[in-house]
Amino acid sequence: MEVMKPAWLKAVSFKSGRIRMLGLFCRQMAITLSAGVSIIDALELSGREHKNSAFGETVLQVKALVKQGNSLSEALRQFPKVFPELMVQMVRSGEMSGCMDLVMENLGVYYEGQADLRSRIAQALFYPSLVMVVAVGVVMYLMAGVLPAFVEIFESMEAELPRTTELLMRASTALMSGGGWILLAVLLLLAAGQLVVRQERGALARDRLLLRLLWIGPFIRLMEGVRFADAMAIMVNSGIDMISALEIAGKILGNRVMRHKISAVQEAVRRGAALSDSLAEAGIFDRRFVQMIRIGESSGTMEQVLIKVSAYYNGEIDRKIKKMTALLEPVVLLVVGGLVFFIMASVMQPVFEIYSGYSELV
Secondary structure (H helix, E strand, O other): OOOOOOHHHHHOOOOHHHHHHHHHHHHHHHHHHHOOOOHHHHHHHHHHHOOOHHHHHHHHHHHHHHHOOOOHHHHHHOOOOOOOHHHHHHHHHHHHHOOHHHHHHHHHHHHHHHHHHHHHHHHHHHHHHHHHHHHHHHHHHHHHHHHHHHHHHHHHHOOOOOHHHHHHHHHHHHHHHHHHHHHHHHHHHHHHHHHHHHOHHHHHHHHHHHHHOOOHHHHHHHHHHHHHHHHHHHHHHOOOOHHHHHHHHHHHOOOHHHHHHHHHHHHHHHOOOOHHHHHHHHOOOOHHHHHHHHHHHHHOOHHHHHHHHHHHHHHHHHHHHHHHHHHHHHHHHHHHHHHHHHHHHHHHHHHHHHHHHHHHHO
16 A cells, blocks of 8 residues: 655755654664554654654555555554654564564664764764864965965065965965856866766765775774674574575665675575575675674574674774774864964964064164
8 A cells, every 4th residue: 555755755865863753763662562562553643753753654544554454564554754664573573473562672773873873973073073174274264364464464465485385375365366267166066076976886986985994994884783783683583584684684785795795695695505605705794704604694593793893893892992982083173283384384484574574674
């Protein structure tokens, strides 16, 4: 049954806040279902009490579909921009096993963990990003507000200027006279870049480049490893077969290169290959990750191993974040301080030289 989607869904960005909202919804459903409340009443309670009115409205539409005779998984599937495929498949497994409250609890833990991961990364990058924004503002102010005054002074005195000062003065003049065109060119370049990465080939090239970058590539692999392990753990725990679990887990990954390689892993497993061997051949996760998966296969404890993999790599991400923050903060401050010092030194050097010349004449 096709349902009219709210207009806001088209602009939804599935980020930390929305993931956390899904986690809250799943937690609420788990609590009410475990208390013996029917699915329809549980959806009614969640939809009415949810802080986000648009999300609550969608939940009430899901309730209406269930009331008409659809299963919960079928109703959720009508809103793919809100309820991802992982959730739909997990709910379907809960319907088949009769353990919907447990499935919802697992989903709540999963989405809250994913939201926490994004929040930790955002918090770690906030201070360096803020300093960089302030630095750009300070440099622009010096170039557009302070330097022009000195340009007029130096030109009126016909002073001989150092090379660095001349370059800065030319840059300042260009910024003042063609600032609008420069801004327009930057905006056009950004827009062109957005158009390119919206295409599959452009996005694939961008993701391939990111994986090759010195610090960013390993960090992306860690993040995707956590996502993959978390998703696989809750799906294996819910009885979803390995092929379907790999297909869904692959779609969760944000990096398209890794997503395509997981598809290749899925095909290899479908042909009878071991998951660990397929992951090793794909080369998307490190050796430790593959070894732990191999242990899970040989011992028959895949779910527990995947949970441990997730916990281990979450710890690795925290260590990387702390290390990155410890390195970024002084580097950013040094760069900002160096830029400001360079500009001020380039301006003040000819001033001192002119002053020294006048002193000698006197």
